[in-house]
Amino acid sequence: MISITGLADRLAERFRGRPPENVLFWALSEYHPNIALASSFSREDIILIAMMTDIRPDARVFALDTGRLNEETYEAAETVRGKLGVRIEWHFPDREQVEQLERTKGLYSFRESLENRHECCRIRKVEPLARALSGLQAWVTGQRRDQSVTRSALPVFETDEAHGGILKINPLTEWTEEQVRSFLRERNLPYNRLHDAGYPSIGCAPCTRAVLPGEDPRAGRWWWERPEHKECGLHRPSHGDHRQNASGTSPRRTKGKR
Numbered sequence: 001m002i003s004i005t006g007l008a009d010r011l012a013e014r015f016r017g018r019p020p021e022n023v024l025f026w027a028l029s030e031y032h033p034n035i036a037l038a039s040s041f042s043r044e045d046i047i048l049i050a051m052m053t054d055i056r057p058d059a060r061v062f063a064l065d066t067g068r069l070n071e072e073t074y075e076a077a078e079t080v081r082g083k084l085g086v087r088i089e090w091h092f093p094d095r096e097q098v099e100q101l102e103r104t105k106g107l108y109s110f111r112e113s114l115e116n117r118h119e120c121c122r123i124r125k126v127e128p129l130a131r132a133l134s135g136l137q138a139w140v141t142g143q144r145r146d147q148s149v150t151r152s153a154l155p156v157f158e159t160d161e162a163h164g165g166i167l168k169i170n171p172l173t174e175w176t177e178e179q180v181r182s183f184l185r186e187r188n189l190p191y192n193r194l195h196d197a198g199y200p201s202i203g204c205a206p207c208t209r210a211v212l213p214g215e216d217p218r219a220g221r222w223w224w225e226r227p228e229h230k231e232c233g234l235h236r237p238s239h240g241d242h243r244q245n246a247s248g249t250s251p252r253r254t255k256g257k258r
Contacts, residue, residue, distance in 0.1 A: 008157040020171030028056050034137040036060035041076040043180050043191050044142030044172050062089040062132045066124035068204040076192040091128040138167040
């Protein structure tokens with residue numbers, strides 16, 4: 001029996017240079033209904049929703065409502081739901097954990113330290129994601145390599161050890177920003193209107209700002225932190241060396257090990 005890690009490697013070789021539609025057709029044929037797209041309604045996610053519903057109108061899509069999303073994100077979600085006819089499975093943070101966090105640390109504790117920010121992301125994103133992935137055999141994301149330094153070695157297929165070793169699929173990993181924009185135009189797909197206001201990457205409202213010309217696409221996410229820290233814990237890389245511990249520093253290497 002092939003391990004998931006071995007399977008990811010074999011699939012990477014099999015689908016090398018193949019378009020994302022081919023990857024998704026195989027994935028949906030192999031795993032539906034135990035596969036879903038995690039959507040934040042980025043441009044990439046909306047492209048994947050279109051591709052997946054072209055293959056299977058009943059393809060599964062889930063989203064995390066952190067309680068602090070931009071209004072424009074909700075508008076984009078509703079527009080996509082209506083235009084593409086997709087059913088969105090919304091997941092929410094645990095009420096008691098949110099109440100405890102805000103009662104003890106206030107509304108903006110995530111700006112006080114990296115540890116506090118990770119705590120907020122864990123409550124609002126990481127724990128709901130774990131619930132969303134429970135029972136799935138595979139999940140799909142809209143990550144691309146050129147989005148940030150933490151994603152520069154992103155593979156199309158990887159083993160998600162953080163969620164039971166299920167298969168994680170990143171069909172657009174090799175796409176450029178121009179390919180994303182071109183696909184949206186050609187298909188006349190809706191998108192979050194914050195993208196037109198200088199927001200290439202959109203997360204929770206208090207943790208996202210517009211970027212300046214020439215800035216990294218994720219410079220507007222947690223802009224008070226260093227670039228290598230700009231992940232929320234949803235995507236723990238099985239590639240590269242961008243892991244961090246709770247304090248935000250890279251783990252020390254032991255001689256002879258990596």
